[in-house]
Amino acid sequence: MDRIPILRMGSFLLVTIQVDLYDRLALTLEADLVQMVNKTNAKGVLIDISAVSIVDSFMGRIIGNIASMSKILDAETVVVGMQPAVAITLIELGLPLKGVHTALDVEKGMNLLKSMIDEVVEEDLDEDDSVSE
Amino acid sequence: MKSWRKTWTKMILSLSKDPVKIVREQDVILFRNRVKEMAVKIKMGLVNQTRLITAASELVRNMLRYADGGNCLIEVVSRGRDNGIRLTFTDQGPGIADIDLAMKDGYSTGKSLGLGLPGTKRLVNEFNIKSKVGEGTVVTIIKWANG
Numbered sequence: 001m002d003r004i005p006i007l008r009m010g011s012f013l014l015v016t017i018q019v020d021l022y023d024r025l026a027l028t029l030e031a032d033l034v035q036m037v038n039k040t041n042a043k044g045v046l047i048d049i050s051a052v053s054i055v056d057s058f059m060g061r062i063i064g065n066i067a068s069m070s071k072i073l074d075a076e077t078v079v080v081g082m083q084p085a086v087a088i089t090l091i092e093l094g095l096p097l098k099g100v101h102t103a104l105d106v107e108k109g110m111n112l113l114k115s116m117i118d119e120v121v122e123e124d125l126d127e128d129d130s131v132s133e
Numbered sequence: 134m135k136s137w138r139k140t141w142t143k144m145i146l147s148l149s150k151d152p153v154k155i156v157r158e159q160d161v162i163l164f165r166n167r168v169k170e171m172a173v174k175i176k177m178g179l180v181n182q183t184r185l186i187t188a189a190s191e192l193v194r195n196m197l198r199y200a201d202g203g204n205c206l207i208e209v210v211s212r213g214r215d216n217g218i219r220l221t222f223t224d225q226g227p228g229i230a231d232i233d234l235a236m237k238d239g240y241s242t243g244k245s246l247g248l249g250l251p252g253t254k255r256l257v258n259e260f261n262i263k264s265k266v267g268e269g270t271v272v273t274i275i276k277w278a279n280g
Binding site for chain 2: 023024053056057083085093094
């Protein structure tokens with residue numbers, strides 16, 4: 001069976017979707033990714049969809065699902081590289097992808113993930129301080 | 134003369150027909166590529182191509198989910214100076230009891246978001262659905278190259 005590879009980069013997981021997704025492939029990716037977040041203790045997931053020319057309501061839902069599932073496993077999701085035509089279509093279709101962070105390219109996405117995780121760490125530190133006081 | 138021109142410009146001519154059978158999920162990708170090829174051939178812009186293929190993808194998914202597949206007809210059509218793609222989806226599924234309800238945003242009998250039909254309608258220029266319970270559903274959409 002076809003699978004989309006998930007790469008590990010430090011505390012992040014990187015997924016580059018290079019093929020046209022059909023439903024089962026997307027569902028497998030969803031399951032694999034959530035498993036990997038759990039197994040590797042990842043803090044962030046970066047999904048590159050720059051090679052994806054079509055995101056329909058099903059695919060959009062999968063992306064939203066991955067983000068929410070990762071969120072409750074304490075990992076942030078950033079979707080990068082969406083083509084302008086895909087963005088137009090998604091909104092017209094009625095799928096604003098709420099709750100999914102986006103960035104223009106992989107580099108910006110990585111920076112966004114890092115900054116989000118730094119914030120969380122700082123908040124934790126602040127809380128620790130207030131407790132000790 | 135005027136009325137003649139009116140009927141002439143309204144007439145939609147089919148320039149080519151390409152039937153595709155959809156029975157498995159993987160057929161969807163093949164079908165999408167075929168639609169894309171046709172759209173490129175009539176010089177449809179990238180955004181309209183994406184709209185058309187997304188709409189097609191939604192309808193094919195419906196067909197697979199609710200009717201276990203069916204037939205698609207891809208046609209290049211022309212109306213006056215406009216060229217476009219017409220897709221006809223025919224299935225022998227359970228049919229839709231209340232089309233008005235199915236066309237409402239957020240309504241779904243399956244476990245989906247219920248965006249498929251109303252969303253699809255927003256993406257194309259012409260949308261036509263006919264359904265008979267127990268017999269099946271026929272959906273026709275047209276996207277003009279410059280529409």
